[in-house]
Amino acid sequence: MRDREEHLLEALENLFRTRHECSCTVFSECGLSDLTVRQVAYLKIIDEQGDITFSRLAEITRNSKPTITEMINKFVRMECVYRERCPEDGRVLYIRLTDKGQKIAKAEQAALRRMIERMMDSLDDQEQELLVRILQKVR
């Protein structure tokens, strides 16, 4: 019982470590290893929201518009985002992610996917099925 708990701890620690390593790899592949947690969060918002403008991002993040301009300028310098003018209204600019920006915004999912690949590689069909079934039970 105690013993099983220990083993589970070890196994999960290993899982989480692996996943963390995977997302770090993605970050350093982009040459941006020292991104802030906050910066990554902003990129994720931009990714999730789709057609997002400066005003809207200011609203969501509860920052002033100049703050957003500044932030986006920094991201542009990092080659993570670019501006795209709205064809219907020339005052409006959309914030778009570059490939690099996309990659960072989706780093965690990518890490998860890599982990799953590993799992699929090291487990046979039956084991995979079993694992899914067991994990689904945990709430």
Added chain:
Amino acid sequence: MRDREEHLLEALENLFRTRHECSCTVFSECGLSDLTVRQVAYLKIIDEQGDITFSRLAEITRNSKPTITEMINKFVRMECVYRERCPEDGRVLYIRLTDKGQKIAKAEQAALRRMIERMMDSLDDQEQELLVRILQKVR
């Protein structure tokens, strides 16, 4: 096959989300939700090293001693650490974690432990054994 991958993805996402929620809970329980990644890292070093002095922490983190003094003063204000004079040498001070500091330094382990509790609760003996065995196979 595709399907199983999807299920695995979902199940693992759930696992990781749960774990993240657990460590966030620990942080907000301490009333220090806006700690820096760096600050948490420092608390972990203090925790791991045991009898650590200012000079030693300066050495490990490659900072000057005044920087460490400043950092520790901030932690003292946050009630995460306190100073303890060395009984053998009156010049030396040990940096000690308070309960709060301990809690933060060990937040990740705590989160993992909570997750494991959940797992133990929602799985029977046989399932637990199986899970451990399957997870151990993943490299």
Added chain:
DNA sequence: TATAATTAGGTAAACCCTAACTAACGGAGG
């Protein structure tokens, strides 16, 4: 005129430094 974004110019906090200081230790000479 109103709205979207930018520019100019500023503040506060985080995170780092060197130089100078204080307090305690510990060995050498009286």
Added chain:
DNA sequence: CCTCCGTTAGTTAGGGTTTACCTAATTATA
């Protein structure tokens, strides 16, 4: 044995840079 003095641990004073924010004024388009 005790005092003096160089050494060591940590602190204080005073500084710099960067980050992350702000308001007010400006530009361009609707």
